[in-house]
Amino acid sequence: xxxxxxxxxxxxxxxxxxxxxxxxxxxxxxxxxxxxxxxxxxxxxxxxxxxxxxxxxxxxxxxxxxxxxxxxxxxxxxxxxxxxxxxxxxxxxxxxxxxxxxxxxxxxxxxxxxxxxxxxxxxxxxxxxxxxxxxxxxxxxxxxxxxxxxxxxxxxxxxxxxxxxxxxxxxxxxxxxxxxxxxxxxxxxxxxxxxxxxxxxxxxxxxxxxxxxxxxxxxxxxxxxxxxxxxxxxxxxxxxxxxxxxxxxxxxxxxxxxxxxxxxxxxxxxxxxxxxxxxxxxxxxxxxxxxxxxxxxxxxxxxxxxxxxxxxxxxx
Amino acid sequence: xxxxxxxxxxxxxxxxxxxxxxxxxxxxxxxxxxxxxxxxxxxxxxxxxxxxxxxxxxxxxxxxxxxxxxxxxxxxxxxxxxxxxxxxxxxxxxxxxxxxxxxxxxxxxxxxxxxxxxxxxxxxxxxxxxxxxxxxxxxxxxxxxxxxxxxxxxxxxxxxxxxxxxxxxxxxxxxxxxxxxxxxxxxxxxxxxxxxxxxxxxxxxxxxxxxxxxxxxxxxxxxxxxxxxxxxxxxxxxxxxxxxxxxxx
Numbered sequence: 001x002x003x004x005x006x007x008x009x010x011x012x013x014x015x016x017x018x019x020x021x022x023x024x025x026x027x028x029x030x031x032x033x034x035x036x037x038x039x040x041x042x043x044x045x046x047x048x049x050x051x052x053x054x055x056x057x058x059x060x061x062x063x064x065x066x067x068x069x070x071x072x073x074x075x076x077x078x079x080x081x082x083x084x085x086x087x088x089x090x091x092x093x094x095x096x097x098x099x100x101x102x103x104x105x106x107x108x109x110x111x112x113x114x115x116x117x118x119x120x121x122x123x124x125x126x127x128x129x130x131x132x133x134x135x136x137x138x139x140x141x142x143x144x145x146x147x148x149x150x151x152x153x154x155x156x157x158x159x160x161x162x163x164x165x166x167x168x169x170x171x172x173x174x175x176x177x178x179x180x181x182x183x184x185x186x187x188x189x190x191x192x193x194x195x196x197x198x199x200x201x202x203x204x205x206x207x208x209x210x211x212x213x214x215x216x217x218x219x220x221x222x223x224x225x226x227x228x229x230x231x232x233x234x235x236x237x238x239x240x241x242x243x244x245x246x247x248x249x250x251x252x253x254x255x256x257x258x259x260x261x262x263x264x265x266x267x268x269x270x271x272x273x274x275x276x277x278x279x280x281x282x283x284x285x286x287x288x289x290x291x292x293x294x295x296x297x298x299x300x301x302x303x304x305x306x307x308x309x310x311x312x313x314x315x316x
Numbered sequence: 317x318x319x320x321x322x323x324x325x326x327x328x329x330x331x332x333x334x335x336x337x338x339x340x341x342x343x344x345x346x347x348x349x350x351x352x353x354x355x356x357x358x359x360x361x362x363x364x365x366x367x368x369x370x371x372x373x374x375x376x377x378x379x380x381x382x383x384x385x386x387x388x389x390x391x392x393x394x395x396x397x398x399x400x401x402x403x404x405x406x407x408x409x410x411x412x413x414x415x416x417x418x419x420x421x422x423x424x425x426x427x428x429x430x431x432x433x434x435x436x437x438x439x440x441x442x443x444x445x446x447x448x449x450x451x452x453x454x455x456x457x458x459x460x461x462x463x464x465x466x467x468x469x470x471x472x473x474x475x476x477x478x479x480x481x482x483x484x485x486x487x488x489x490x491x492x493x494x495x496x497x498x499x500x501x502x503x504x505x506x507x508x509x510x511x512x513x514x515x516x517x518x519x520x521x522x523x524x525x526x527x528x529x530x531x532x533x534x535x536x537x538x539x540x541x542x543x544x545x546x547x548x549x550x551x552x553x554x555x556x557x558x559x560x561x562x563x564x565x
Contacts, residue, residue: 102503103503103507106506106507106510106511107506107509107510109510110510110515110519112523113518113519113520113522113526114522115526116522116523116526116527116530117522117523117525117526117529118526119526119530120525120526120527120528120529120530120533121526121529123529123530123533123534124529124530124532124533124536126533129533129536129537129540132537132540133539133540133543136540136541136544137540137543139543139544139547139551140543140546140550142547143547143550143551143554144550146551146558147550147553147554147557150557150558150561151557153561175543179536179539179540182532183532183536186528186529186532186533187529190525190528190529193525194521194522194525196518197517197518197519197521197522197525198518198522200514200515200518201515201518201519201522204509204510204512204515207505207509208506208510211502211505211506214502215499218495218499225488
């Protein structure tokens with residue numbers, strides 16, 4: 001009978017393992033990470049928009065362009081398009097563009113910090129790591145059971161072998177339980193400690209994203225203005241193409257205007273707050289977190305779609 | 317005792333008004349007190365302007381009744397202001413005590429009675445730019461950005477309705493200038509946001525927490541790897557014992 005005790009204890013322990021919210025953390029991290037990606041996409045899209053605006057401006061102005069420092073292979077990396085001083089249409093947003101570029105590293109550090117934090121959350125709740133632990137523990141327990149059986153064969157003590165096997169199973173469960181508790185404790189402490197810094201950092205981060213999109217808006221508006229001016233001329237060439245481009249830009253502008261940054265901010269804070277509340281009680285409060293994380297994903301989605309559309313849209 | 321004449325009544329009223337205003341302005345003064353202030357006050361009380369007003373024709377001495385009424389009015393206005401102020405201070409004992417009259421101090425107000433930044437006049441809010449109140453500076457910048465947006469919208473509408481192309485270009489130039497200024501404000505806001513001590517501390521804290529979590533996760537991974545190695549060793553020992561057992565049989 002005593003041989004069954006360790007096995008029964010091992011079975012009972014499996015139910016005591018704390019829940020480490022790995023799937024919820026993953027969803028939360030994905031949405032927050034999407035914002036970081038959105039920033040990168042916004043910077044890229046703004047660069048593309050800036051180039052397209054410049055091309056549109058140069059086309060409207062028809063300045064004589066030339067490439068500098070391209071004569072030799074050694075100097076080819078310094079090859080640069082030289083644009084003479086504008087004569088007709090000015091590049092009115094060049095200074096604002098330079099300002100934005102100078103500010104980018106400031107917010108970059110904040111995004112990096114958020115990225116490191118969610119990377120840590122992901123790492124500590126990684127379900128694959130838990131599976132690997134289970135696998136290795138199972139191998140160890142199997143090895144011990146086999147060893148004890150072999151030793152029993154040699155020493156003819158079958159009863160002791162079953163007991164050793166049961167105890168090793170119990171030991172395996174205890175190891176897994178202790179690591180799960182450690183994992184849960186690390187998660188709980190980190191989420192609580194990060195709540196205030198997270199609350200402090202989210203508003204400036206979202207504001208920064210909003211400013212980036214405003215920069216894009218300026219570039220797109222600049223191109224739209226050039227097209228509008230060109231279309232007013234009675235002898236404009238390829239009128240239809242230009243008109244279609246103007247309509248497409250109009251759609252871009254509407255899309256940019258539809259992103260609700262206030263909601264993104266609110267949902268980000270709510271999702272993290274839900275994590276804090278859930279890890280406080282360890283009674284698997286999955287519902288509120290899942291809802292908060294879904295709301296966050298919904299809030300971020302239009303921004304991502306806008307940026308994807310702007311980045312992959314056909315030349316306008 | 318004679319009844320006051322219109323001139324005396326007028327002089328009293330004028331004196332009262334000036335006395336009231338002298339207290340008011342002295343109370344709200346920002347500069348240091350100096351001897352020159354005395355000259356200004358004498359000028360107000362008995363300057364040529366007042367003498368001319370009360371003296372009837374130029375060159376003649378001041379009408380004694382009117383001058384007396386003026387001086388009484390001055391004192392009355394001054395004291396009346398002081399009395400009203402004492403009344404207000406006594407009525408709001410939760411916020412002020414008599415020390416208010418010594419150096420203008422007041423008690424810490426209940427948060428519910430504090431002025432919100434929005435309620436303060438813009439000029440007062442600009443003081444925040446000097447005081448280093450970052451939250452308020454941020455609000456001022458945000459407000460300015462929003463104001464420029466409104467201006468640009470209006471100008472865009474004007475530009476669209478303007479038939480004269482030269483005027484349209486002029487409006488366009490103004491819009492571009494405003495957009496540049498707005499860009500500078502955006503830049504200032506970014507710098508303000510990310511250089512705030514609490515934001516800098518939050519960045520450091522989140523990075524540290526993330527790194528700690530990653531290290532902890534690595535330790536747990538190492539534990540799993542160590543268990544795996546132990547399983548391998550036991551497996552090897554097991555294989556040897558299994559072979560020995562077979563040989564023994």
